[in-house]
Amino acid sequence: MTEHVKTEIEAGIMTLTLARPDKKNALSNAMYSAMSDGLERAEKDPAVRVVLFQGDGDSFTAGNDISDFSAQASGKDTSESQAHRFISTISKATRPIVAAVQGNAAGVGTTMLLHCDLVYLADTAKLMTPFVNLALVPEAASSWLLPARIGHVRAYAMFALGEPLDAATALACGLANAVVPAAELRAKARAAAEALTKRPAGSLNQTKALMRDMDRIAAQIGREGALFRERLQTGEAREAFAAFAERRKPDFSKVTG
Template identity: 30%
Template sequence: MDPILVENRGGWSIVTLNRPDRLNAFNPDMHRALAEALDRLGSEEDCRAIVLTGAGRGFCAGQDLEAVGTDTELDQTLERFYNPLVRRIRAMPKPVIAAVNGVAAGAGANIALACDIVLAARSAKFIQAFAKIALVPDSGGTWFLPRLVGEARARALALTGEAVGADKAADWGMIWKAVDDAALPVEAEALAAHLATQPTAALALIKRAFDGSAANTLDAQLDLERDLQKVAGALPDFREGVQAFMEKRPARFTGRPS
Protein backbone atom coordinates (compact mmCIF):
# COMPACT_ATOMS: atom_id res chain seq x y z
CA MET A 1 0.00 0.00 0.00
CA ASP A 2 1.36 3.39 -0.98
CA PRO A 3 1.98 5.54 2.13
CA ILE A 4 0.98 8.69 0.24
CA LEU A 5 -1.78 9.11 -2.32
CA VAL A 6 -1.83 12.03 -4.77
CA GLU A 7 -4.90 12.91 -6.80
CA ASN A 8 -4.79 15.59 -9.47
CA ARG A 9 -8.06 17.51 -9.61
CA GLY A 10 -7.19 19.79 -12.50
CA GLY A 11 -5.55 22.93 -11.16
CA TRP A 12 -5.10 21.56 -7.64
CA SER A 13 -4.24 18.30 -5.91
CA ILE A 14 -5.18 16.24 -2.87
CA VAL A 15 -2.34 14.62 -0.92
CA THR A 16 -3.53 11.91 1.46
CA LEU A 17 -1.51 10.38 4.28
CA ASN A 18 -2.27 6.70 3.73
CA ARG A 19 -1.43 4.52 6.71
CA PRO A 20 -4.96 4.33 8.15
CA ASP A 21 -4.21 1.20 10.19
CA ARG A 22 -1.65 3.32 12.14
CA LEU A 23 -3.77 6.50 12.20
CA ASN A 24 -1.40 7.78 9.49
CA ALA A 25 1.52 7.91 11.90
CA PHE A 26 4.82 8.71 10.20
CA ASN A 27 7.54 6.24 9.42
CA PRO A 28 10.54 6.90 7.15
CA ASP A 29 8.80 5.56 4.04
CA MET A 30 5.85 7.92 4.50
CA HIS A 31 8.19 10.85 5.13
CA ARG A 32 10.13 10.17 1.94
CA ALA A 33 6.98 9.70 -0.14
CA LEU A 34 5.42 12.90 1.20
CA ALA A 35 8.58 14.91 0.56
CA GLU A 36 8.72 13.62 -3.02
CA ALA A 37 5.04 14.42 -3.61
CA LEU A 38 5.27 17.94 -2.21
CA ASP A 39 8.44 18.73 -4.13
CA ARG A 40 6.83 17.58 -7.36
CA LEU A 41 3.59 19.50 -6.77
CA GLY A 42 5.51 22.58 -5.70
CA SER A 43 7.28 22.73 -9.05
CA GLU A 44 4.19 22.02 -11.18
CA GLU A 45 2.72 25.26 -12.52
CA ASP A 46 -0.60 23.55 -13.21
CA CYS A 47 -1.00 22.68 -9.53
CA ARG A 48 -2.08 25.91 -7.86
CA ALA A 49 -3.31 24.63 -4.48
CA ILE A 50 -2.81 21.54 -2.32
CA VAL A 51 -5.11 19.81 0.17
CA LEU A 52 -3.36 17.68 2.80
CA THR A 53 -5.58 15.16 4.58
CA GLY A 54 -5.55 11.69 6.11
CA ALA A 55 -7.07 8.37 5.12
CA GLY A 56 -9.49 6.64 7.45
CA ARG A 57 -10.57 7.91 10.85
CA GLY A 58 -7.70 10.25 11.64
CA PHE A 59 -5.49 12.94 10.14
CA CYS A 60 -2.16 11.93 11.67
CA ALA A 61 -1.10 10.50 15.02
CA GLY A 62 2.42 11.92 14.70
CA GLN A 63 5.42 9.64 14.87
CA ASP A 64 4.92 5.89 14.63
CA LEU A 65 6.57 4.92 17.91
CA GLU A 66 7.10 1.35 16.76
CA ALA A 67 9.33 2.73 14.00
CA VAL A 68 11.43 4.53 16.62
CA GLY A 69 11.60 1.88 19.32
CA THR A 70 14.09 2.85 21.99
CA ASP A 71 16.11 5.09 19.69
CA THR A 72 17.33 8.05 21.76
CA GLU A 73 18.73 10.05 18.83
CA LEU A 74 15.40 11.67 18.14
CA ASP A 75 17.11 14.87 17.05
CA GLN A 76 18.27 13.05 13.92
CA THR A 77 14.68 12.07 13.07
CA LEU A 78 13.69 15.73 13.36
CA GLU A 79 16.67 16.91 11.35
CA ARG A 80 16.15 14.37 8.55
CA PHE A 81 12.37 14.34 8.29
CA TYR A 82 10.13 16.59 10.36
CA ASN A 83 12.00 19.89 10.16
CA PRO A 84 12.40 19.68 6.37
CA LEU A 85 8.70 18.81 6.08
CA VAL A 86 7.60 21.90 8.03
CA ARG A 87 9.98 24.11 6.06
CA ARG A 88 8.76 22.56 2.79
CA ILE A 89 5.12 23.33 3.62
CA ARG A 90 5.86 26.89 4.70
CA ALA A 91 7.99 27.60 1.63
CA MET A 92 5.52 26.04 -0.82
CA PRO A 93 4.85 28.68 -3.53
CA LYS A 94 1.10 27.98 -3.43
CA PRO A 95 -1.53 27.57 -0.70
CA VAL A 96 -1.55 24.38 1.36
CA ILE A 97 -4.86 23.52 3.05
CA ALA A 98 -5.01 21.02 5.91
CA ALA A 99 -8.29 19.11 6.01
CA VAL A 100 -8.14 17.56 9.47
CA ASN A 101 -10.36 14.52 9.81
CA GLY A 102 -10.24 13.00 13.28
CA VAL A 103 -7.23 13.06 15.56
CA ALA A 104 -4.18 15.23 14.87
CA ALA A 105 -1.71 14.38 17.61
CA GLY A 106 1.89 15.23 18.34
CA ALA A 107 3.78 16.08 15.17
CA GLY A 108 0.55 15.43 13.26
CA ALA A 109 -1.09 18.39 14.98
CA ASN A 110 1.85 20.68 14.31
CA ILE A 111 2.17 19.67 10.66
CA ALA A 112 -1.48 20.65 10.26
CA LEU A 113 -0.76 24.01 11.93
CA ALA A 114 2.13 24.55 9.52
CA CYS A 115 -0.33 24.66 6.62
CA ASP A 116 -1.67 27.98 5.35
CA ILE A 117 -5.34 27.28 6.06
CA VAL A 118 -6.66 24.63 8.45
CA LEU A 119 -10.17 23.22 8.16
CA ALA A 120 -11.24 20.58 10.67
CA ALA A 121 -14.17 18.23 11.04
CA ARG A 122 -16.07 18.87 14.26
CA SER A 123 -15.02 15.44 15.52
CA ALA A 124 -11.34 16.34 15.07
CA LYS A 125 -9.04 16.82 18.05
CA PHE A 126 -5.67 18.52 18.26
CA ILE A 127 -3.40 17.02 20.91
CA GLN A 128 0.10 18.07 21.98
CA ALA A 129 0.81 14.53 23.12
CA PHE A 130 4.54 14.91 23.69
CA ALA A 131 4.60 15.27 27.48
CA LYS A 132 2.68 12.00 27.79
CA ILE A 133 5.81 10.19 26.61
CA ALA A 134 8.29 12.60 28.22
CA LEU A 135 9.14 14.53 25.06
CA VAL A 136 9.15 18.17 23.96
CA PRO A 137 6.71 19.52 21.32
CA ASP A 138 8.43 19.55 17.96
CA SER A 139 7.66 20.10 14.27
CA GLY A 140 7.20 23.79 15.06
CA GLY A 141 4.71 23.33 17.90
CA THR A 142 6.49 25.66 20.29
CA TRP A 143 6.61 28.29 17.54
CA PHE A 144 3.10 27.97 16.09
CA LEU A 145 1.06 27.57 19.25
CA PRO A 146 2.05 30.75 21.15
CA ARG A 147 1.46 32.80 18.00
CA LEU A 148 -1.91 31.21 17.33
CA VAL A 149 -3.47 30.84 20.79
CA GLY A 150 -1.24 32.88 23.12
CA GLU A 151 1.44 31.97 25.62
CA ALA A 152 -0.87 30.84 28.45
CA ARG A 153 -2.88 28.41 26.34
CA ALA A 154 0.18 27.16 24.47
CA ARG A 155 2.03 26.30 27.68
CA ALA A 156 -1.00 24.60 29.20
CA LEU A 157 -1.68 22.52 26.10
CA ALA A 158 1.96 21.40 25.92
CA LEU A 159 2.29 20.63 29.63
CA THR A 160 -1.03 18.82 30.06
CA GLY A 161 -1.49 17.20 26.65
CA GLU A 162 -5.17 18.13 26.83
CA ALA A 163 -7.11 17.57 23.60
CA VAL A 164 -8.68 20.57 21.87
CA GLY A 165 -11.80 19.97 19.82
CA ALA A 166 -12.27 21.59 16.43
CA ASP A 167 -14.87 24.14 17.57
CA LYS A 168 -12.67 25.32 20.42
CA ALA A 169 -9.64 25.38 18.14
CA ALA A 170 -11.56 27.67 15.79
CA ASP A 171 -12.76 29.88 18.66
CA TRP A 172 -9.18 30.21 19.91
CA GLY A 173 -7.80 31.05 16.48
CA MET A 174 -5.75 27.87 16.26
CA ILE A 175 -7.46 26.95 13.00
CA TRP A 176 -9.55 28.81 10.44
CA LYS A 177 -12.81 26.90 10.55
CA ALA A 178 -14.60 23.86 12.03
CA VAL A 179 -17.18 22.19 9.80
CA ASP A 180 -19.54 19.25 10.05
CA ASP A 181 -17.75 15.97 9.46
CA ALA A 182 -19.61 15.18 6.25
CA ALA A 183 -18.92 18.67 4.91
CA LEU A 184 -15.13 18.58 5.40
CA PRO A 185 -14.20 17.12 1.98
CA VAL A 186 -16.66 19.40 0.20
CA GLU A 187 -15.43 22.53 2.02
CA ALA A 188 -11.76 21.67 1.48
CA GLU A 189 -12.24 20.88 -2.18
CA ALA A 190 -14.28 24.04 -2.81
CA LEU A 191 -11.61 26.15 -1.12
CA ALA A 192 -8.81 24.52 -3.12
CA ALA A 193 -10.76 24.93 -6.36
CA HIS A 194 -11.27 28.62 -5.57
CA LEU A 195 -7.61 29.22 -4.69
CA ALA A 196 -6.60 27.46 -7.92
CA THR A 197 -8.25 30.32 -9.83
CA GLN A 198 -6.45 33.04 -7.89
CA PRO A 199 -3.12 34.82 -8.60
CA THR A 200 -0.85 32.02 -7.36
CA ALA A 201 2.43 33.95 -7.63
CA ALA A 202 0.92 36.80 -5.60
CA LEU A 203 -0.36 34.33 -2.99
CA ALA A 204 3.20 33.02 -2.64
CA LEU A 205 4.34 36.59 -1.92
CA ILE A 206 1.62 36.93 0.73
CA LYS A 207 2.95 33.78 2.39
CA ARG A 208 6.46 35.27 2.38
CA ALA A 209 5.18 38.47 3.96
CA PHE A 210 3.52 36.67 6.86
CA ASP A 211 6.52 34.42 7.40
CA GLY A 212 8.77 37.47 7.57
CA SER A 213 6.54 39.26 10.05
CA ALA A 214 7.29 36.73 12.80
CA ALA A 215 10.85 38.00 13.23
CA ASN A 216 10.63 41.55 11.84
CA THR A 217 10.25 44.88 13.54
CA LEU A 218 7.52 47.11 12.15
CA ASP A 219 10.11 49.07 10.17
CA ALA A 220 11.59 45.90 8.71
CA GLN A 221 8.14 44.57 7.84
CA LEU A 222 7.18 47.80 6.11
CA ASP A 223 10.32 47.47 4.00
CA LEU A 224 9.50 43.84 3.22
CA GLU A 225 5.96 44.80 2.16
CA ARG A 226 7.41 47.48 -0.11
CA ASP A 227 9.83 45.04 -1.72
CA LEU A 228 7.23 42.32 -2.20
CA GLN A 229 4.72 44.82 -3.59
CA LYS A 230 7.27 45.80 -6.21
CA VAL A 231 7.45 42.16 -7.29
CA ALA A 232 3.67 41.79 -7.22
CA GLY A 233 3.18 44.93 -9.29
CA ALA A 234 5.27 43.44 -12.10
CA LEU A 235 3.16 40.27 -12.28
CA PRO A 236 0.87 39.82 -15.28
CA ASP A 237 -1.93 38.92 -12.85
CA PHE A 238 -1.79 42.42 -11.38
CA ARG A 239 -2.42 43.91 -14.80
CA GLU A 240 -5.24 41.43 -15.37
CA GLY A 241 -6.76 42.20 -11.96
CA VAL A 242 -6.81 45.92 -12.63
CA GLN A 243 -8.19 45.44 -16.14
CA ALA A 244 -10.92 43.13 -14.84
CA PHE A 245 -11.83 45.66 -12.15
CA MET A 246 -12.09 48.44 -14.71
CA GLU A 247 -14.18 46.28 -17.02
CA LYS A 248 -16.37 45.02 -14.15
CA ARG A 249 -15.75 41.36 -14.94
CA PRO A 250 -14.20 38.41 -13.09
CA ALA A 251 -10.42 38.32 -13.37
CA ARG A 252 -8.83 35.48 -15.32
CA PHE A 253 -5.62 34.88 -13.39
CA THR A 254 -2.94 32.59 -14.76
CA GLY A 255 -1.07 32.32 -11.46
CA ARG A 256 2.26 32.50 -13.24
CA PRO A 257 5.17 34.78 -12.29
CA SER A 258 5.67 35.98 -15.88
Protein backbone atom coordinates in the same frame (compact mmCIF):
# COMPACT_ATOMS: atom_id res chain seq x y z
CA MET B 1 7.32 6.44 -2.33
CA THR B 2 4.84 4.50 -0.19
CA GLU B 3 1.33 3.21 -0.68
CA HIS B 4 0.45 4.93 2.59
CA VAL B 5 0.48 8.38 0.96
CA LYS B 6 -1.67 8.79 -2.13
CA THR B 7 -0.73 11.66 -4.46
CA GLU B 8 -3.22 12.96 -7.02
CA ILE B 9 -3.16 16.07 -9.20
CA GLU B 10 -6.38 17.34 -10.73
CA ALA B 11 -7.53 20.80 -11.81
CA GLY B 12 -4.51 22.51 -10.28
CA ILE B 13 -4.81 20.77 -6.89
CA MET B 14 -2.30 18.26 -5.56
CA THR B 15 -4.07 16.10 -2.98
CA LEU B 16 -1.87 14.24 -0.50
CA THR B 17 -3.93 11.62 1.32
CA LEU B 18 -2.60 9.82 4.38
CA ALA B 19 -3.74 6.26 3.73
CA ARG B 20 -2.81 4.12 6.70
CA PRO B 21 -6.16 4.08 8.48
CA ASP B 22 -5.54 0.79 10.29
CA LYS B 23 -2.74 2.58 12.19
CA LYS B 24 -4.66 5.85 12.56
CA ASN B 25 -2.38 7.24 9.81
CA ALA B 26 0.66 7.12 12.11
CA LEU B 27 3.52 8.56 10.09
CA SER B 28 6.39 6.29 9.13
CA ASN B 29 9.71 7.48 7.74
CA ALA B 30 8.53 6.49 4.26
CA MET B 31 5.33 8.52 4.65
CA TYR B 32 7.25 11.62 5.69
CA SER B 33 9.47 11.14 2.64
CA ALA B 34 6.48 10.79 0.31
CA MET B 35 4.84 13.95 1.68
CA SER B 36 8.10 15.87 1.26
CA ASP B 37 8.42 14.57 -2.28
CA GLY B 38 4.91 15.79 -3.02
CA LEU B 39 5.54 19.26 -1.63
CA GLU B 40 8.82 19.56 -3.53
CA ARG B 41 7.10 18.46 -6.73
CA ALA B 42 4.38 21.05 -6.17
CA GLU B 43 7.01 23.80 -5.95
CA LYS B 44 8.43 22.85 -9.36
CA ASP B 45 5.26 21.93 -11.26
CA PRO B 46 3.37 24.93 -12.69
CA ALA B 47 0.31 22.70 -13.03
CA VAL B 48 0.04 22.58 -9.23
CA ARG B 49 -1.55 25.72 -7.80
CA VAL B 50 -2.64 24.40 -4.37
CA VAL B 51 -1.76 21.49 -2.07
CA LEU B 52 -4.51 19.75 -0.09
CA PHE B 53 -3.78 17.41 2.84
CA GLN B 54 -6.37 14.90 4.05
CA GLY B 55 -6.46 11.54 5.80
CA ASP B 56 -8.38 8.31 5.29
CA GLY B 57 -10.29 6.69 8.14
CA ASP B 58 -11.43 8.22 11.41
CA SER B 59 -8.20 10.10 12.22
CA PHE B 60 -6.16 12.68 10.38
CA THR B 61 -2.96 11.26 11.88
CA ALA B 62 -1.78 9.81 15.17
CA GLY B 63 1.50 11.64 14.61
CA ASN B 64 4.89 10.01 14.35
CA ASP B 65 4.90 6.21 14.48
CA ILE B 66 6.05 5.56 18.05
CA SER B 67 7.90 2.41 16.99
CA ASP B 68 10.17 4.63 14.86
CA PHE B 69 10.88 6.88 17.85
CA SER B 70 11.58 3.84 20.02
CA ALA B 71 14.00 2.40 17.47
CA GLN B 72 15.86 5.72 17.29
CA ALA B 73 15.98 6.01 21.08
CA SER B 74 17.40 2.50 21.45
CA GLY B 75 19.94 2.98 18.68
CA LYS B 76 18.41 0.22 16.54
CA ASP B 77 17.56 2.67 13.76
CA THR B 78 20.40 4.91 12.60
CA SER B 79 18.82 5.96 9.29
CA GLU B 80 18.17 9.63 8.64
CA SER B 81 14.82 10.80 9.96
CA GLN B 82 12.54 12.09 7.20
CA ALA B 83 10.38 13.93 9.74
CA HIS B 84 12.84 16.83 9.86
CA ARG B 85 12.87 17.00 6.07
CA PHE B 86 9.07 17.21 5.99
CA ILE B 87 8.99 19.92 8.64
CA SER B 88 11.59 21.94 6.76
CA THR B 89 9.82 21.44 3.43
CA ILE B 90 6.31 22.39 4.58
CA SER B 91 7.67 25.43 6.43
CA LYS B 92 9.24 26.74 3.21
CA ALA B 93 6.35 25.92 0.86
CA THR B 94 5.23 28.80 -1.34
CA ARG B 95 2.08 27.14 -2.70
CA PRO B 96 -1.11 27.63 -0.66
CA ILE B 97 -1.76 24.62 1.58
CA VAL B 98 -5.24 23.51 2.65
CA ALA B 99 -5.90 20.86 5.31
CA ALA B 100 -8.98 18.73 5.98
CA VAL B 101 -8.76 17.31 9.50
CA GLN B 102 -10.99 14.71 11.11
CA GLY B 103 -10.58 12.83 14.38
CA ASN B 104 -7.24 12.95 16.13
CA ALA B 105 -4.45 15.17 14.84
CA ALA B 106 -1.59 14.34 17.21
CA GLY B 107 1.91 15.79 17.36
CA VAL B 108 3.00 16.78 13.88
CA GLY B 109 -0.63 16.30 12.84
CA THR B 110 -1.31 19.52 14.73
CA THR B 111 1.98 21.37 14.31
CA MET B 112 1.90 21.00 10.51
CA LEU B 113 -1.41 22.89 10.52
CA LEU B 114 0.50 25.97 11.67
CA HIS B 115 2.12 25.93 8.22
CA CYS B 116 -1.17 25.49 6.34
CA ASP B 117 -3.03 28.50 4.99
CA LEU B 118 -6.60 27.23 5.28
CA VAL B 119 -7.65 24.60 7.84
CA TYR B 120 -11.04 22.88 7.97
CA LEU B 121 -12.00 20.64 10.86
CA ALA B 122 -14.61 17.96 11.16
CA ASP B 123 -16.69 18.23 14.31
CA THR B 124 -14.86 15.09 15.47
CA ALA B 125 -11.42 16.71 15.34
CA LYS B 126 -9.08 16.89 18.32
CA LEU B 127 -5.76 18.70 18.12
CA MET B 128 -3.04 17.33 20.41
CA THR B 129 0.64 18.13 21.02
CA PRO B 130 1.67 15.77 23.87
CA PHE B 131 5.43 16.11 23.36
CA VAL B 132 6.30 16.27 27.06
CA ASN B 133 4.32 13.06 27.66
CA LEU B 134 6.91 11.38 25.43
CA ALA B 135 9.81 13.22 27.12
CA LEU B 136 10.36 15.25 23.94
CA VAL B 137 10.04 18.92 22.95
CA PRO B 138 7.81 20.65 20.39
CA GLU B 139 8.79 20.79 16.71
CA ALA B 140 7.91 22.55 13.43
CA ALA B 141 8.46 25.95 15.11
CA SER B 142 5.32 25.25 17.13
CA SER B 143 7.03 26.40 20.35
CA TRP B 144 6.83 29.89 18.84
CA LEU B 145 3.92 29.69 16.39
CA LEU B 146 1.37 28.04 18.68
CA PRO B 147 1.70 30.48 21.63
CA ALA B 148 1.64 33.34 19.13
CA ARG B 149 -1.66 32.02 17.79
CA ILE B 150 -3.49 30.90 20.93
CA GLY B 151 -1.58 32.41 23.87
CA HIS B 152 1.14 31.09 26.17
CA VAL B 153 -0.92 29.39 28.87
CA ARG B 154 -3.17 27.45 26.51
CA ALA B 155 -0.22 26.40 24.35
CA TYR B 156 1.76 25.33 27.42
CA ALA B 157 -1.14 23.17 28.59
CA MET B 158 -1.22 21.50 25.18
CA PHE B 159 2.55 20.87 25.24
CA ALA B 160 3.20 20.09 28.89
CA LEU B 161 -0.06 18.51 30.01
CA GLY B 162 -1.06 17.03 26.67
CA GLU B 163 -4.46 18.73 26.85
CA PRO B 164 -6.30 18.43 23.52
CA LEU B 165 -8.33 21.12 21.80
CA ASP B 166 -11.68 20.05 20.42
CA ALA B 167 -12.82 21.40 17.08
CA ALA B 168 -15.00 24.19 18.46
CA THR B 169 -12.25 25.46 20.75
CA ALA B 170 -9.65 25.25 17.98
CA LEU B 171 -11.93 27.34 15.76
CA ALA B 172 -12.44 29.92 18.50
CA CYS B 173 -8.67 30.09 19.06
CA GLY B 174 -7.98 30.87 15.42
CA LEU B 175 -6.49 27.50 14.45
CA ALA B 176 -9.15 26.73 11.86
CA ASN B 177 -11.38 28.43 9.31
CA ALA B 178 -14.50 26.36 9.91
CA VAL B 179 -15.91 23.27 11.62
CA VAL B 180 -18.24 21.07 9.58
CA PRO B 181 -19.84 17.64 9.93
CA ALA B 182 -17.35 14.89 9.08
CA ALA B 183 -19.37 13.87 6.01
CA GLU B 184 -18.95 17.38 4.57
CA LEU B 185 -15.27 17.89 5.41
CA ARG B 186 -13.57 16.90 2.18
CA ALA B 187 -16.05 18.78 0.03
CA LYS B 188 -15.56 21.93 2.13
CA ALA B 189 -11.77 21.77 1.90
CA ARG B 190 -11.85 20.91 -1.79
CA ALA B 191 -14.10 23.88 -2.54
CA ALA B 192 -11.64 26.18 -0.78
CA ALA B 193 -8.72 24.70 -2.73
CA GLU B 194 -10.64 25.15 -5.98
CA ALA B 195 -11.32 28.79 -5.11
CA LEU B 196 -7.59 29.36 -4.57
CA THR B 197 -6.75 27.92 -7.99
CA LYS B 198 -8.78 30.74 -9.53
CA ARG B 199 -6.77 33.45 -7.78
CA PRO B 200 -3.55 34.91 -9.31
CA ALA B 201 -0.75 32.55 -8.27
CA GLY B 202 1.94 35.23 -8.01
CA SER B 203 -0.19 37.37 -5.74
CA LEU B 204 -1.04 34.38 -3.53
CA ASN B 205 2.61 33.39 -3.17
CA GLN B 206 3.71 36.91 -2.30
CA THR B 207 0.87 37.34 0.19
CA LYS B 208 1.86 34.11 1.92
CA ALA B 209 5.50 35.23 2.06
CA LEU B 210 4.53 38.56 3.61
CA MET B 211 2.54 36.78 6.32
CA ARG B 212 5.41 34.51 7.43
CA ASP B 213 8.72 35.37 9.11
CA MET B 214 10.74 32.68 7.34
CA ASP B 215 14.04 33.48 9.06
CA ARG B 216 12.46 33.22 12.52
CA ILE B 217 10.63 30.03 11.58
CA ALA B 218 13.81 28.39 10.24
CA ALA B 219 15.79 29.40 13.32
CA GLN B 220 13.14 28.01 15.68
CA ILE B 221 12.94 24.75 13.73
CA GLY B 222 16.71 24.41 13.96
CA ARG B 223 16.73 25.05 17.71
CA GLU B 224 13.86 22.65 18.34
CA GLY B 225 15.35 19.98 16.07
CA ALA B 226 18.66 19.90 17.92
CA LEU B 227 16.92 19.54 21.28
CA PHE B 228 14.48 16.96 19.87
CA ARG B 229 17.33 14.73 18.67
CA GLU B 230 19.04 15.06 22.06
CA ARG B 231 15.84 14.18 23.89
CA LEU B 232 15.41 10.97 21.87
CA GLN B 233 18.61 9.64 23.44
CA THR B 234 17.61 10.30 27.06
CA GLY B 235 16.55 7.81 29.70
CA GLU B 236 13.28 9.69 30.03
CA ALA B 237 12.48 9.12 26.36
CA ARG B 238 13.35 5.41 26.57
CA GLU B 239 11.04 5.07 29.56
CA ALA B 240 8.24 6.92 27.76
CA PHE B 241 8.46 4.70 24.68
CA ALA B 242 8.75 1.52 26.73
CA ALA B 243 5.66 2.49 28.72
CA PHE B 244 3.75 3.18 25.53
CA ALA B 245 4.68 -0.22 24.12
CA GLU B 246 3.78 -1.95 27.39
CA ARG B 247 0.51 -0.02 27.73
CA ARG B 248 1.37 1.35 31.18
CA LYS B 249 1.97 4.74 32.72
CA PRO B 250 5.58 5.89 32.52
CA ASP B 251 7.57 6.31 35.72
CA PHE B 252 10.04 9.16 35.36
CA SER B 253 10.99 9.23 39.05
CA LYS B 254 14.02 6.96 38.63
CA VAL B 255 15.37 8.26 35.33
CA THR B 256 17.24 11.46 34.57
CA GLY B 257 16.54 13.98 31.87
